[in-house]
Amino acid sequence: MGEAGKKKVIIDTDPGIDDAMAIFVALNSPEIEVIGMTTIYGNVYTTLATRNALHLLEVAGRCDVPVAEGSHVTLMKTTKLRIASFVHGTDGLGNQNFPPPNGQPIGQSAASFLVEQANLYPGEVTVVALGPLTNLALAIEEDPDFPKKVGQIVILGGAFWVNGNVNPASEANIFGDPEAADVVFTCGADILAIGINITHQVILKDADLEKIEKSNSKFAQYLCKILGLYFSYHREAYHINGVYLHDPTTVIAAINPSLLTYMEGVVRVQTSGITRGLTVFDNTKKRYPEMTPWTGKPKIKVAVTVDAPAVVQLVMDRLINT
Numbered sequence: 001m002g003e004a005g006k007k008k009v010i011i012d013t014d015p016g017i018d019d020a021m022a023i024f025v026a027l028n029s030p031e032i033e034v035i036g037m038t039t040i041y042g043n044v045y046t047t048l049a050t051r052n053a054l055h056l057l058e059v060a061g062r063c064d065v066p067v068a069e070g071s072h073v074t075l076m077k078t079t080k081l082r083i084a085s086f087v088h089g090t091d092g093l094g095n096q097n098f099p100p101p102n103g104q105p106i107g108q109s110a111a112s113f114l115v116e117q118a119n120l121y122p123g124e125v126t127v128v129a130l131g132p133l134t135n136l137a138l139a140i141e142e143d144p145d146f147p148k149k150v151g152q153i154v155i156l157g158g159a160f161w162v163n164g165n166v167n168p169a170s171e172a173n174i175f176g177d178p179e180a181a182d183v184v185f186t187c188g189a190d191i192l193a194i195g196i197n198i199t200h201q202v203i204l205k206d207a208d209l210e211k212i213e214k215s216n217s218k219f220a221q222y223l224c225k226i227l228g229l230y231f232s233y234h235r236e237a238y239h240i241n242g243v244y245l246h247d248p249t250t251v252i253a254a255i256n257p258s259l260l261t262y263m264e265g266v267v268r269v270q271t272s273g274i275t276r277g278l279t280v281f282d283n284t285k286k287r288y289p290e291m292t293p294w295t296g297k298p299k300i301k302v303a304v305t306v307d308a309p310a311v312v313q314l315v316m317d318r319l320i321n322t
């Protein structure tokens with residue numbers, strides 16, 4: 001490990017069709033070095049997420065990247081899991097029923113792996129979180145200094161000033177474990193949150209898919225097999241001829257943050273009632289007369305604008321040119 005000048009990245013993921021795209025983009029980006037992957041439920045259950053992570057690394061020829069299996073349950077343990085197989089297929093990868101991977105996850109939990117790597121490389125590890133935030137909350141529980149030791153956490157999560165995608169209040173990754181999300185957003189780490197207010201602007205269109213279909217790159221050829229289902233879902237659910245690049249945009253934010261702008265403020269997560277999973281941003285401009293649940297909590301960065309064509313272009317480059 002340790003390629004000079006490259007940002008060390010751990011991808012926390014629930015693959016997932018757009019997770020697969022994001023993982024391929026990360027593995028084919030010279031600016032970063034993927035030092036591990038950790039898995040979580042979300043698009044699929046955790047066991048299948050682990051299997052898919054290993055499978056995608058085998059497709060990429062990167063079996064050297066360790067995979068640590070994450071939590072099978074939410075932080076509170078009792079919450080019923082919401083699994084988005086209706087978006088990604090029952091296998092999480094477009095119902096292609098790929099053969100099982102040969103590799104195995106390492107014998108360490110995702111949370112322990114995150115803590116270990118942050119201790120090995122203090123201030124140098126970027127965690128790109130593409131699923132519910134349970135593993136990160138458990139890492140903070142395991143090592144209260146983790147927020148100080150981790151370099152940055154780039155999170156795909158939240159719906160800031162827009163409707164959610166699970167329901168009008170809530171975005172899927174935050175809805176998956178709101179208690180964990182609230183722990184992570186208020187932990188004091190350097191956090192950049194990419195919500196669906198951003199990712200719903202970044203669309204891979206039919207014309208881009210045609211370019212992917214024509215490419216000989218192994219990533220492009222693999223993605224052609226699994227993207228069909230994702231396009232159909234978007235046509236039905238959103239009436240668009242394209243797909244949102246949620247997870248790939250988040251990887252790009254870790255690679256080239258200058259393609260986004262952000263505001264700083266305190267984010268808390270609603271954990272009960274009909275707005276469970278709602279992310280509420282306090283810009284801290286007003287001095288409220290009373291203490292609020294936001295008062296004194298650490299600020300994070302929340303993305304507010306994105307150069308969507310540039311992000312799509314970069315994603316396409318990394319998928320097509322291998």
Ligand SMILES: [Ca+2]
Pocket residue numbers: 013014015016018019042043130131247
């Ligand atoms: Ca994901």
